[in-house]
Amino acid sequence: MKNIAVFCGSNPGNDPEFKVKAEELGRIFAARNIRLVYGGGNVGLMKIIANAVLENKGTVTGVITNHLAGKELAHNKVNEMIRVETMQQRKAKMTELSDAFIALPGGFGTLEELFEVITLNQLELHKKPVGILNVNGYYNHLKLLMEQMVKNKLLLEPHRNMMMFEENPEKLLARMQNYEAPNVGKWIEDIVEKS
Numbered sequence: 001m002k003n004i005a006v007f008c009g010s011n012p013g014n015d016p017e018f019k020v021k022a023e024e025l026g027r028i029f030a031a032r033n034i035r036l037v038y039g040g041g042n043v044g045l046m047k048i049i050a051n052a053v054l055e056n057k058g059t060v061t062g063v064i065t066n067h068l069a070g071k072e073l074a075h076n077k078v079n080e081m082i083r084v085e086t087m088q089q090r091k092a093k094m095t096e097l098s099d100a101f102i103a104l105p106g107g108f109g110t111l112e113e114l115f116e117v118i119t120l121n122q123l124e125l126h127k128k129p130v131g132i133l134n135v136n137g138y139y140n141h142l143k144l145l146m147e148q149m150v151k152n153k154l155l156l157e158p159h160r161n162m163m164m165f166e167e168n169p170e171k172l173l174a175r176m177q178n179y180e181a182p183n184v185g186k187w188i189e190d191i192v193e194k195s
Contacts, residue, residue, distance in 0.1 A: 002034060006102050006104060025133065036049065061082065101129070102131045118162060139165060159182065
């Protein structure tokens, strides 16, 4: 994993640990020569992780829409900034550039990016690991929702397990490094019409 996309909030949130873990992950990326691929913002947790990578001599590629860049939200010190027209192009470019994906705490945009890459994985359109840095249990309710999906037979258990949750960045990266995509063969049960 030489290129990892990180999805995270454009706000810093109200838990100081969010900043601590974003900075820790950024330092680890720099130390391991992992390029950070992210949404190109100079705000919130996005700015915090990008700065942590840069301050530790790491490499950062931002992908931002012209619309967001026009609002002066683009980070002007990253190694590379790729501008695109639409949010769909932004997500596609980040997916193309990355070997793996990590979600930090965030809002709607973070969840959208996270679920797009995990769905692509479920459909076997890629086999890249997807991890969640579950800072202070931020994503515990998501874990419960996924358990409910499995219980209600709307999600297969092997697909639920594709999303790896860890509170420690080192443990998360170790699990992601050893990830093997499940060989399920299908993602829905056969439909049998009864006559």
